[in-house]
Amino acid sequence: MTPVKDRLEHGGFLLFLAFISIGLMLIVSSFMGALLGAVLGALLFQPLFQKLLRRCKGRRNMAAALTLLIITIAVVIPALIITSLVMGQAAEVYDQIRGGQINFALYFGKLHSALPLRLQHWLDSSGFGSFDLVEERVSQAINNSVSLIARQALSIGANAASFLLAFGIGLYVMYFLLRDGEHIGPAILRALPIKPAIASRLAEKFVIVVRATIKGSGLVALAQGSLGAVTFWIVGLPAALLWGMLMVVAALLPAIGPAIVWGPVAVYLLATGAIWQAVVVVFSGMLVIGLVDNILRPLLVGRDTGIPDWMVLVTTLGGIELVGISGIVVGPVVAALFLTGWDILTEQRKVAP
Incomplete structure (x- = not known):
């Protein structure tokens, strides 16, 4: 094989690897968050897995399963409970803002009146033109933020199936990363052109x-x-x-x-x-x-x-x-x-x- 042909075939193989890698990234892009979470979770809980592995006398499948069980009980379930409570409170605050029980513009007006006159004049002559505009913009920003949180709460409920699918994939991948991480990591390092x-x-x-x-x-x-x-x-x-x-x-x-x-x-x-x-x-x-x-x-x-x-x-x-x-x-x-x-x-x- 001539050097020119060898370089050409090597370059073609590298081009193939680049295209197929990009293709794989596009295919799994919908679950990129779940995969990233699986990688981070496997890295974080690897010490726990190693401790359980010693107690399980080298049975990697059992150690990985026990690690996921502990993660689910100690981390996942409390996080889901707290998230549901937070979303409920966000929806309540949003309803209070819409109903007028919470009026940020009124509160900012009171604060403005309590400030020294010189500071009031400085605020009124700022780039906003008048403090009323500041009130309007701040109130609008807060309303939009709370509205966004409430919409996210509704979207999570509407897309519960997609969330559960991504969550299940994350746990499934984490299981194998925990079990085989000691082999996967060195294999990736050996494959890198570094x-x-x-x-x-x-x-x-x-x-x-x-x-x-x-x-x-x-x-x-x-x-x-x-x-x-x-x-x-x-x-x-x-x-x-x-x-x-x-x-x-x-x-x-x-x-x-x-x-x-x-x-x-x-x-x-x-x-x-x-x-x-x-x-x-x-x-x-x-x-x-x-x-x-x-x-x-x-x-x-x-x-x-x-x-x-x-x-x-x-x-x-x-x-x-x-x-x-x-x-x-x-x-x-x-x-x-x-x-x-x-x-x-x-x-x-x-x-x-």
């Missing part, structure tokens, strides 16, 4: 960031959201569980964090004349909820990810914009691989003659 040492380093960074993001950031966010929900319940805020869940999502963002939720809540309470309730929310947000991040995150995450906080924030927001809620993990993972890849290239250039 030097084994580099591929191993990138894979190690990938696993570290995924586990840190889910285990560390996820648990910190749940802790902060739970404290926020308790705080809102203490001060008598309607739909405390809903706002606590919103705080969980906000707490996944570094730097900004749960203040996105408890800050406006404190302003809302001030505008409605609930002074002591607002003080409690601010105190809890700054001293209790804020300290959770400083205490738990170093213990659960550490500094192994090696990603600057500003890059985590930007890539998380960008990931959410690009791929939805999965971007919470996808964004930091891409950032970590980007930094690791450039570090490897820099090291190679230093040792090159």
Whole structure:
């Protein structure tokens, strides 16, 4: 076989691989979220699987099945219960807004009147033109947000069959990833057209960031959201569980964090004349909820990810914009691989003659 023919056939084979890989991605694109969840779940619960594997004396099928059973009882069922409660509260808030029981424009008007005159004039002369327009836009944004949550609740009920199908596929794939993960991972690394040492380093960074993001950031966010929900319940805020869940999502963002939720809540309470309730929310947000991040995150995450906080924030927001809620993990993972890849290239250039 001539070198030209050999290169041509090799190039044709690589082209075939590219096209067939793109085709496979298109075919499974409808279940991409379920597959991604299966991969992340298998990585996160691999230590649990290994412990059960030792107790099951090497019976991998039984260990994988027990792992899925524990995940279902300890994680999936509570998450579904909480989600249903949150959706119910979102629908109630939406009905109260439509019925006029909650009037954000009125509350903003009260807050505006309570401000110093100089600050009132500055707000009136801002780019919005008048504070009435601010009220209108903010109220519209809040109405749209709550309406979106309510529509999502209805769509989940309408598409229950599709949700259950994707959920079942995710668990099914996770079973095999748990059982055969020790063989699948090395096989993928061997197939990559990258030097084994580099591929191993990138894979190690990938696993570290995924586990840190889910285990560390996820648990910190749940802790902060739970404290926020308790705080809102203490001060008598309607739909405390809903706002606590919103705080969980906000707490996944570094730097900004749960203040996105408890800050406006404190302003809302001030505008409605609930002074002591607002003080409690601010105190809890700054001293209790804020300290959770400083205490738990170093213990659960550490500094192994090696990603600057500003890059985590930007890539998380960008990931959410690009791929939805999965971007919470996808964004930091891409950032970590980007930094690791450039570090490897820099090291190679230093040792090159």
